[in-house]
Amino acid sequence: MLATAALLAFHDPIFIIYCISGFFLAANFAPSRWTFAAVAATSFVLYGAALDWTRADIQLIAFHLAIVAVQTVAIGGGHIAAIRIEGRERKYRKAVGDLQTALEENADLHAQLLTQAHQAGILDERQRMAREIHDTLAQGLTGIIMQLRAAQRVEDSGAHIDTALGLAGDSLSEARRSVAALQPGQLEDSHLPDAVTTLARDWTRTSGVDVRVEVTGDRVALSTAIEVTLFRVAQEALANVAKHASATSVGLTLSYTGPAVLLDVRDDGTGIRASGGGEGFGLSGMRQRVRGVGGTFEIESAPGEGTAVSAIVPALQGSPR
Incomplete structure (x- = not known):
């Protein structure tokens, strides 16, 4: 050019x-x-x-x-x-x-995570309510039915009816507390040892089976989540004994070992018979509760040799009452 x-x-x-x-x-x-x-x-x-x-x-x-x-x-x-x-x-x-492009992908991912978190929250709340209903209303209704049936078999049924009315009132109160996500009434003004002792005494009065409560180790004030978990496990274990075990005696041991707290509930009943249906809601609910606070849950049973329920959770301390 x-x-x-x-x-x-x-x-x-x-x-x-x-x-x-x-x-x-x-x-x-x-x-x-x-x-x-x-x-x-x-x-x-x-x-x-x-x-x-x-x-x-x-x-x-x-x-x-x-x-x-x-x-x-x-x-x-x-x-x-x-x-x-x-x-x-x-x-x-x-x-x-x-x-x-990355922002758009992140926005989509964020929306998906929000949706999944929302769904997970709904599922967790449903499971919580299901456990609470099982631990309060279901057990209370079972006790009421037992007392009313006992009242039908005797002429002087006043004591059984009074007990049934008391159970109905307690169940209603616990149901309201469960809806409000509050801790059990037994734990409001006392710590776990006193609460399980009261629970065992009330259970003995309604079931007629003696419960021997033993607390070992140095007692410490545990966090609310830990105490509620162990209390609900003890409550469900005793309810299972009343419904299925046909036991004559029950032992409940609460052990403070420093870094962990152990709860053992043992009975001399008929034991758990193997079935293809797997664990019932009560057992699976106890397992979920214990795992939810970082603990472990075990069941030892044999037909005719009784059942032992054991829960081990970390000893996370809470504020003293």
Whole structure:
């Protein structure tokens, strides 16, 4: 292109304007050294064709060389800077696009997590209510039925009816507390040892089976979650004994061992007979409660040899009452 422009310009100066296109074509070499070479060559052809060499002197030639140098640096540098800026803008646009895509994906993931958390919260609340209903209403109704059946078998049924009414009132109170997610009434003003002792005494009065309560180790004030868990396990274990074991005696041991607290409920009843149905709701509920506070739950039983229920939970301390 420069050779053609030079021939045309030497033929007629009007074709000098054709040389200007060389500055634009020099951008094709950017960002390499050939950009400066292309700009310099274009400048030499442009000013060489425009210069009247018959009247040129050293000063005029030096002036034109200076212009060529300035143009080479300015235009060549401009081309290189433009290419680099364009490359940076392209990278920036790509980064912005990737960020936007990531934000959209994160928004979708966040929405999914919120949905899953909501569903998990609903499931946890349903399971909590199911356990509370089983531990309060179901057990209370079982006790009421037992007392009413006993009242049918005797002439003087007043004591059994009074006991049934007491159980009904207690069950209603516990149901209201469960709906409000409050701790059992026995734990309001006392700690776990006193609460399980009261529980055992009341259970003995309604079931007619003696319970021997033993507390070992140094007593400490446990957190509410730990005490509620162990209390509900003791409550469910005693309820299972009354419904299924046909036991004559029960032993309940609460052991404080420092880093952990152990609850054992043992009976001399008929034991758990193997069946294909797996654990009932009561046993699975106890297991879930204990696992929920980081503990372990075990059952040892054999037909005719009684049952032992054991729960081990961390001794997380709470505020004293």
